[in-house]
Amino acid sequence: MDLFEVILSIHIGLGIICLLSGMVSMLAAKKKGRHTKWGEVYHGSYAALAATAIILAIWKWNEIAYLFYIAVFSYGLAIYGYVARKQKWKSWLQHHIRGMLGSYIGAVTALLVNIGDSIPLLNKLPDLSYWFLPTIIGSLLIYIVARLYRKTPSVSKKISY
Numbered sequence: 001m002d003l004f005e006v007i008l009s010i011h012i013g014l015g016i017i018c019l020l021s022g023m024v025s026m027l028a029a030k031k032k033g034r035h036t037k038w039g040e041v042y043h044g045s046y047a048a049l050a051a052t053a054i055i056l057a058i059w060k061w062n063e064i065a066y067l068f069y070i071a072v073f074s075y076g077l078a079i080y081g082y083v084a085r086k087q088k089w090k091s092w093l094q095h096h097i098r099g100m101l102g103s104y105i106g107a108v109t110a111l112l113v114n115i116g117d118s119i120p121l122l123n124k125l126p127d128l129s130y131w132f133l134p135t136i137i138g139s140l141l142i143y144i145v146a147r148l149y150r151k152t153p154s155v156s157k158k159i160s161y
Helices: 003-027 034-059 061-086 092-118 129-148 153-158
Strands: none
Touching (some): 003 034, 003 092, 034 061
C-alpha cells in the first residue's frame, strides 16, 4: 500500500466518522450533552477530513481537483457554523444551523460524486444529479430547521446549550 492509499484510507474512515457523528448530532436534542459532544466529534473529524481531501486532491490534481474545492468550501461552512456558536454571534443559532447543515451537504455531495454510481437506485440517476441533489434536498432541510429554531420567546426558552 503506497502513501496515497494510506491517506485515502484515513480519509474514508474520517468521512464515515464525520457523516455518522453529524447525523447523531442532528438527531439529538438541542442542548448540552449528546448534541454538543457529537457536534465536537463532527467538527474535529470534518477538519481532518478536509485536510486529507486537500492532500489527496493536490496529489492527483488532474483526476480529483474537485475534491479540493468541495473540501475548502464545505469546511468553510463548518467553521462558520462552529464559530457562530462558540462566539455567540448575534442570531448565532441561525448561522450555526446554516453552517453546520451546509457543511453536511458538502460531505454528502463529495460522497455521492465519488461513489454514487455504485449505490443501488442512485446509480440509475444521471451523474450530474450527485452534484445537485444533496444541495436541493439539504437546502430545503436548512430552511425547515432554521424556521423551526428561529428566535421566538417560546423557542429560545426551549433551546439551551
